[in-house]
Amino acid sequence: MQDKPQKTVLIVGCGDIGRRVAALLPASRFDVTGIVRSDASRERLASTGVKAVCLDLDRRESGADWECQSADIFYFAPPPPVGQQDLRMRAFLDTLRGAMSVRRIVYISTSAVYGDCQGAWITEAQPLNPATPRGHRRRDAEQQLLAWSQAQATQWLILRVPGIYGPGKLPLERLRKGTPVLCEEDTPYTNRIHADDLAAICVAAMHSPIFNTLYNVSDGHPGNMTDYFFRVADAAGLPRPPVVNREEAQAVLSPGMLSFLQDSRRMDNSKLLRELGIELQYPDLAAGLAACFQEDI
Numbered sequence: 001m002q003d004k005p006q007k008t009v010l011i012v013g014c015g016d017i018g019r020r021v022a023a024l025l026p027a028s029r030f031d032v033t034g035i036v037r038s039d040a041s042r043e044r045l046a047s048t049g050v051k052a053v054c055l056d057l058d059r060r061e062s063g064a065d066w067e068c069q070s071a072d073i074f075y076f077a078p079p080p081p082v083g084q085q086d087l088r089m090r091a092f093l094d095t096l097r098g099a100m101s102v103r104r105i106v107y108i109s110t111s112a113v114y115g116d117c118q119g120a121w122i123t124e125a126q127p128l129n130p131a132t133p134r135g136h137r138r139r140d141a142e143q144q145l146l147a148w149s150q151a152q153a154t155q156w157l158i159l160r161v162p163g164i165y166g167p168g169k170l171p172l173e174r175l176r177k178g179t180p181v182l183c184e185e186d187t188p189y190t191n192r193i194h195a196d197d198l199a200a201i202c203v204a205a206m207h208s209p210i211f212n213t214l215y216n217v218s219d220g221h222p223g224n225m226t227d228y229f230f231r232v233a234d235a236a237g238l239p240r241p242p243v244v245n246r247e248e249a250q251a252v253l254s255p256g257m258l259s260f261l262q263d264s265r266r267m268d269n270s271k272l273l274r275e276l277g278i279e280l281q282y283p284d285l286a287a288g289l290a291a292c293f294q295e296d297i
């Protein structure tokens with residue numbers, strides 16, 4: 001009996017989630033190449049057995065050392081840190097144009113595209129209203145991807161992802177430093193997903209019979225950032241961080257953290273679970289944290 005031909009898969013921005021996705025794709029069926037920016041990341045990725053190449057999407061002249069005629073693409077590179085547009089996405093789509101045929105692109109976007117929803121439960125029908133430059137860049141990336149995919153007749157799936165946690169992704173350093181958190185009464189709703197569940201969702205999205213659509217990704221149990229830091233501290237046996245009010249927070253929290261505290265929403269994940277047939281391994285923070293501390297610390 002002849003073996004099924006291998007499928008070529010490119011993971012653009014093959015960092016933490018990319019490595020988890022690659023681990024879910026058996027080498028007998030998938031020929032996976034991971035694209036990273038730096039030599040250090042290339043070496044790290046190669047040491048896991050994934051073909052790794054460098055391409056810096058911020059330097060348009062840099063060409064990647066890969067060749068294939070057709071591929072399935074996971075696009076996980078974040079947008080640049082400033083501006084209202086995702087120029088990395090633009091550079092990548094330009095690189096692809098005419099170079100190969102792409103069956104499907106699965107893109108990790110963020111829930112920041114929705115902006116502040118004042119704590120409401122939101123489905124994918126919620127209008128986009130990004131409040132932060134981070135959210136604007138992600139909306140721009142989504143729009144670019146849609147326009148490109150329609151023009152190239154390529155299938156697309158967009159995953160709107162909230163805070164990712166998991167082994168190696170916990171705020172232990174921040175807790176050790178004793179960086180303050182906002183008092184719980186002032187803290188907006190946030191949503192989360194365990195990194196391993198996200199990787200499984202990405203793979204399901206790549207192989208789903210349903211495409212050209214988008215999903216809210218979340219474990220379905222919104223919480224708040226302060227409670228999250230407290231629970232991680234408790235699980236790690238570290239002191240809970242000091243608490244500040246909104247006014248004090250402006251002086252002591254980083255601009256990045258303050259931007260995360262601007263938006264409040266609760267993400268409805270029912271379309272994700274129903275259409276992709278997902279059964280979450282870690283349906284809430286208690287299950288996910290327990291697993292992190294078994295494996296990691």
Ligand SMILES: NC(=O)c1ccc[n+]([C@@H]2O[C@H](COP(=O)([O-])OP(=O)(O)OC[C@H]3O[C@@H](n4cnc5c(N)ncnc54)[C@H](OP(=O)(O)O)[C@@H]3O)[C@@H](O)[C@H]2O)c1
Nearest residue numbers: 013014015016017037038041056057058076077078163164
């Ligand atoms: N952390 C969260 O809570 C959260 C929430 C929602 C969405 N997301 C998004 O989810 C995605 C996957 O997350 P992750 O944890 O896997 O991120 P990660 O570990 O930081 O990986 C990001 C990857 O993108 C590559 N990259 C960055 N800039 C690049 C450039 N200019 N050209 C080419 N490659 C570049 C990095 O390469 P180097 O290592 O060489 O720099 C790295 O391989 C990211 O887009 C992230 O922003 C994260």
